[in-house]
Amino acid sequence: MARDRGARSARWRPTRWGLRRRVTVSFGLVALLLSLVMSAVTWSLVTPSLLREGRAAALAETAVDAGHLDTRLAGGxxxxxxxxxxxxxxxxxxxxxxxxxxxxxxxxxxxxxxxxxxxxxxxxxxxxxxxxxxxxxxxxxxxxxxxxxxxxxxxxxxxxxxTQGAVRALLVGLTAATAVTVLIGVAVGRYATQVALRPLSRLNTAAADVARGRLGVRLQHGGDPDLVPLTDSFNRTVTALDHRVVADARFATDVSHELRTPLTTMLNSMQVILNREASLPASLREPVALLADELTRFRVLVTDLLEIARYEAGDQLVRERVLVGDLVRRAADGTARRPVTTVAQDAADLVLPLDKRRLERVVANLVRNAETHGGGCAGVEVTRTATGARVTVDDDGPGVAPALRERVFDRFARGPGADSGGVGLGLAIVLRHVDLHGGTVLAQDRPEGGARFVVDLPADPTD
The missing domain is CATH 3.30.450.20 (PAS domain)
Structure with a gap:
């Protein structure tokens, strides 16, 4: 019962108005109050004056007519x-x-x-x-x-x-003036909130850019002394964050580079052991296989961390004109180790300015994700769009729940198929590389079942 009452109270809790609406309504109420006061004062001054003037005129005319009557009566x-x-x-x-x-x-x-x-x-x-x-x-x-x-x-x-008509016209005029005053007050309040909240809108846009990793964003106060403390504080915070991220990225890059040498040594040693697996005792073959799998995952993790560190350190795109269909086919088919790519006829000769290494990584990570977590890659398609190119990667897995379609691109996000391997950085790298190209990547449902990842790349990128 207590839970039901709590649910009902939460359901009926009034929604708090935003600042824009509160200021607009406040202006309207102030305009209404002022107009009502002015209307009341005008009514209290004008109406008695009209009645007094009418009464005075009537008294004067009656006195004149009474004099005429007295003259008539005096004349017999x-x-x-x-x-x-x-x-x-x-x-x-x-x-x-x-x-x-x-x-x-x-x-x-x-x-x-x-x-x-x-x-x-x-x-x-x-x-x-x-x-x-x-x-x-x-x-x-x-x-x-x-x-x-x-x-x-x-x-x-x-x-x-x-006199009644004049009083009635005065009432109608005051009512109309009150309504017009309220509308003007609401309009002024709305305009005032737009002007007052414009710096907050710029701050919100800048904060959103920072959240997307664009740490070069800075605010301008526009000569307004009231905004100087806010813009200076924001700019100092972003600058400090930028320095911290760059430092962390350099540290991750250095660590990753330092790990690659011993990792390469361990992988080569493991390959030597695997080449002589037949001569190993049966009791050692399973541990060696597990160790080989873990070393492979460790290599993927180090490579992904190095890629993320490059992105955070502000590694720039190296664009060159690329035949999109051929690049996607090589990356997808090579990762899946079988033909999975279809290039639409109108996209066969599509050339775009892209970073080859990053786009290959995008396609390889999406195909690897489909192979690892999606029951196998069902196909990769390259098509031409009005704005550029679209790469679609389908899988035969259970799909991605709507509530998780944005979270899957977070770092170390792992879905229901996590037991099949992976470290949770592949899709995060996809998102960052596509974003650097000015494109978008979305997770959708495949009509035949499974998940579909759609990458849109613009033909006219803006860095």
């Missing part, structure tokens, strides 16, 4: 609907007047019943009052004021549709 006109309708109103929708308990209105549809009682009472007590009222879904501003010297209350209604 009797209060009624006609008198109210003839008032020179500007923006007012309707006018109403109250004398005692009786109301008169310029529009029968807008009567005193729409006015709140508190508003009517305030105007009746000779106060100027304003009140927003809603009639059939439309909003009006009611402005009431007394007519001086008369027991008359005068009320005008002003349509607030225009």
């Amino acid at each position: 006109s009797s209060l009624g609907q006609r008198v109210l309708a003839d008032l020179p109103r500007t923006d007012a929708t309707a006018a109403m007047a109250r004398v005692g308990d009786r109301w008169y209105a310029s529009a029968p549809t807008l009567g005193p019943d729409i006015l709140p009682a508190a508003f009517v009472e305030a105007v009746g007590e000779q106060h100027v009052a304003t009140q927003r009222v809603e009639v059939d879904g439309a909003l009006y501003l009611a402005v009431g004021m007394p007519i001086a010297g008369r027991s008359t209350s005068f009320v005008e209604l002003y349509d607030m549709t225009g």
